[in-house]
Amino acid sequence: MDNFKVMVVDDELDFLETIIKRLKARKIEVTGAESGQKALELLAEQDYDVMVLDVKMPGMDGIETLREVKKRKPLTEVIMLTGHASVESGIQGMQLGAFDYVMKPVALDELLEKMRQAYERKLIQEGKV
Amino acid sequence: MTARSPISISNLLPYLPVILLFAAAAPLGLSCGVLWALGAFGLAVVFLVTIRRLQSRLEEQAKSGWLLDEGLRQTQKLAAIGQLSAGVAHEINNPLAIIRQEAQWMQTLLQTDHFRGVEEVKELYDSLREIIQQVDRCKEITHNLLDFARKRQPVIQGVAVNKLIEDMAALVAKEARQKGIKIILRLAPDLPQVYADAPQLRQVILNLLNNATYAVQRNGEVTATTRLAGKDSLEIIVSDTGPGIPPEDLPRIFDPFFTTKPPGQGTGLGLSICHGIIEKLGGRITVASQVGQGTAFTIRLPLKPREGVGGGRGQG
Ligand SMILES: Nc1ncnc2c1ncn2[C@@H]1O[C@H](COP(=O)(O)OP(=O)(O)OP(=O)(O)O)[C@@H](O)[C@H]1O
Ligand SMILES: [Mg+2]
Numbered sequence: 092m093d094n095f096k097v098m099v100v101d102d103e104l105d106f107l108e109t110i111i112k113r114l115k116a117r118k119i120e121v122t123g124a125e126s127g128q129k130a131l132e133l134l135a136e137q138d139y140d141v142m143v144l145d146v147k148m149p150g151m152d153g154i155e156t157l158r159e160v161k162k163r164k165p166l167t168e169v170i171m172l173t174g175h176a177s178v179e180s181g182i183q184g185m186q187l188g189a190f191d192y193v194m195k196p197v198a199l200d201e202l203l204e205k206m207r208q209a210y211e212r213k214l215i216q217e218g219k220v
Numbered sequence: 221m222t223a224r225s226p227i228s229i230s231n232l233l234p235y236l237p238v239i240l241l242f243a244a245a246a247p248l249g250l251s252c253g254v255l256w257a258l259g260a261f262g263l264a265v266v267f268l269v270t271i272r273r274l275q276s277r278l279e280e281q282a283k284s285g286w287l288l289d290e291g292l293r294q295t296q297k298l299a300a301i302g303q304l305s306a307g308v309a310h311e312i313n314n315p316l317a318i319i320r321q322e323a324q325w326m327q328t329l330l331q332t333d334h335f336r337g338v339e340e341v342k343e344l345y346d347s348l349r350e351i352i353q354q355v356d357r358c359k360e361i362t363h364n365l366l367d368f369a370r371k372r373q374p375v376i377q378g379v380a381v382n383k384l385i386e387d388m389a390a391l392v393a394k395e396a397r398q399k400g401i402k403i404i405l406r407l408a409p410d411l412p413q414v415y416a417d418a419p420q421l422r423q424v425i426l427n428l429l430n431n432a433t434y435a436v437q438r439n440g441e442v443t444a445t446t447r448l449a450g451k452d453s454l455e456i457i458v459s460d461t462g463p464g465i466p467p468e469d470l471p472r473i474f475d476p477f478f479t480t481k482p483p484g485q486g487t488g489l490g491l492s493i494c495h496g497i498i499e500k501l502g503g504r505i506t507v508a509s510q511v512g513q514g515t516a517f518t519i520r521l522p523l524k525p526r527e528g529v530g531g532g533r534g535q536g
Contacts, residue, residue, distance in 0.1 A: 173391075178430055181391045185423040186367060192391055192422075208377065208418065215375050 093203070095140035095210040097121040100130040100156065101172065102148045106195075110143075113199055119206075127151030131159055139167055141209045143193070143202070146173045146180050154183050161188045166216060168209035172197070298492055301476050309362035316362070320355045323348045364489055374417035374500050376525060381414055381421075381454065382407040385444050388425045392433060392442075400439040403429075408447045414454060415524045420497045424505075427490040428458040428517050434481075435462030435515065452523050453503075459516035465509040473507065502526050 097119055101107045107123045114121040122139070124130040128151050130142070142160060146153035157169055168190045173180070181192060190209040193202055327348050335341050389403050396403050425444070432442040440461040449455040465473060472478045474495045479488030498505045503521040 175394065178392050178395050178426075178433075181388075182423075182426055182430060185419060185426055186364065188419070190419050192387065194390060211377055212375050212418070215377060 093117070093119055093207065093210075095120070095206070095213075096138070097141045097143065097206060098124060098130060098133060098139045099143045100124045100127065100148075100153075101143075101145040102126060103145070110197065117199070117203065119203075127153070127156030127159075130156055131163070134160065134164055134167070138164060140213055141206050142167055142169045143172055143206070144169050144189075146171055146177075146184070147175075154180060154187065157184060157187050157189055166213055168213050170202070170205055170209055298474075298476065298496060302496075305365045305476065309365035313359070313362050313366075316355050316358055320352055320359075323351045323355070361487060364487055367493075372420070374420060374497075374525075376415050377418060378413045379416050379418045379421060380411075381446055381456065382411055384418065384422060385425055385446065385456070388422055388429060389444060391426065392429045396433050396442065399433070399437065401433050401436050402441045403433075404441055404443040406443060406445040408454075411446055411448065411454060412523055414521055416501050416521060417497070420501075424494045424497050424519070425456070425458070427494050431490060432458055432460035432462065432515070436460050437462070449520060453520055454523060456519040456521070457516055459514060461514045464511040464513055464515055465507070466511055470507065470509060474505075 097114065099107060099110055099114070099121060100123075101110075102125055104125060107125060111121050111123050122133060124133055127144075127148055130144070133139075134142075144153050144156060144160075148156075151159075153171060157171070160167055160169060165188070169188070171180075171184045171189045171192045172195060173192060174195045184192065190212065191205050193205060327345060329335070330341055330345050330348075385407065386405065389405060393403055429442060429444070436442060442458070442460045445455075445457040445459070447455050447457075469478075469480070474491050475488075476492040477488040478491075479486040481488075495505055498519055498521070501521060502525040503519060505517060505519050507515065507517050509515040
């Protein structure tokens with residue numbers, strides 16, 4: 092069963108609403124945040140297992156947010172979401188400890204599979220496997 | 221080389237001709253000159269024999285142990301440099317943070333009424349912004365250094381290597397296409413999954429693909445190949461049709477900070493990070509390059525790491 096807690100962070104509200112709906116339809120417990128700042132606020136309130144994080148956002152961008160997330164809650168596994176894949180940000184993201192990259196438009200099954208693997212990694216790191 | 225006791229029968233063996241010569245010459249009453257000539261000849265023989273022995277011993281060592289020593293030497297060197305640079309990076313981080321903070325504070329002050337209408341304010345503001353940007357660049361470098369030195373224990377779970385390579389290739393594909401570089405994937409079907417650290421492996425593949433496209437620059441090919449190697453390992457090869465690596469650079473490319481990129485463009489940490497990750501997973505990364513033809517990096521990974529590597533095992 093997919094009993095992990097997910098946060099999706101994206102400034103494109105249409106995308107955010109749709110993906111949350113689709114994930115909920117798959118019985119995933121999911122919360123949305125429309126900015127990096129908001130994501131950090133939510134993260135301060137409670138833990139999330141997997142975060143899906145858009146690279147390109149106004150204000151605090153995905154890379155910056157990733158850096159903060161890894162500083163504050165290093166066990167949170169982060170999957171980066173990218174529209175126009177840039178190698179530069181890809182390398183930076185992996186360096187900063189992102190779990191994986193997913194490209195828009197997102198194939199839901201693929202995203203789900205990656206979320207499961209990210210969650211598995213989190214469990215292993217917590218010594219729960 | 222093993223130490224030997226200075227006197228033993230076998231040590232005296234090469235000297236036998238000389239001893240015999242002296243022994244034979246004395247009763248024959250040969251003159252001093254002849255005796256010395258014979259002695260010198262004997263010594264020459266001894267000398268040659270010894271040299272030959274030494275030579276073959278060295279060759280033997282080169283065949284068996286040298287490669288291993290080279291790998292070990294590299295690992296130790298990386299560890300030492302890693303520790304040193306982590307120390308430096310850590311020390312530099314604090315003053316950097318203060319510089320950034322002060323510059324930001326000055327920007328805030330410049331926005332107060334007091335400075336309204338002052339001509340140079342915009343210029344000052346821009347200067348401060350540049351300072352902050354450059355500090356951020358330094359921070360990026362120190363972060364990379366700390367990351368490089370941090371002993372990140374791999375987290376072992378089942379990884380589908382082909383899929384992983386497809387994903388990373390997709391990340392590189394667009395920029396590559398714009399430069400007329402073709403990314404070719406030759407992935408063995410039915411490749412078993414490997415137990416490794418997925419994000420670390422992604423980092424390695426991405427680094428290699430990026431290096432390869434950077435080397436090709438324009439109009440060429442970058443190929444990623446996977447194949448089973450024996451019963452319990454697999455190989456990932458990233459090759460390119462770039463300019464190749466000059467033989468004198470080859471022994472240094474895995475060294476941290478070795479880069480041929482223009483200043484400010486590369487830290488030269490990419491390959492040393494790759495080296496560290498692969499070694500930790502119990503694998504090996506090697507390079508073959510021909511100037512004018514291209515370069516190929518080969519990663520050999522055990523399907524299952526040795527006991528004691530990483531935390532647990534994923535259920536796959
Ligand atoms: N595929 C390749 N073809 C030719 N030379 C290469 C290739 N890969 C690496 N090199 C050489 O090895 C050097 C070190 O590579 P490494 O990835 O460690 O650092 P970099 O690419 O120079 O900098 P960074 O990775 O920080 O951007 C490069 O500068 C280049 O000279
Ligand atoms: Mg590189």
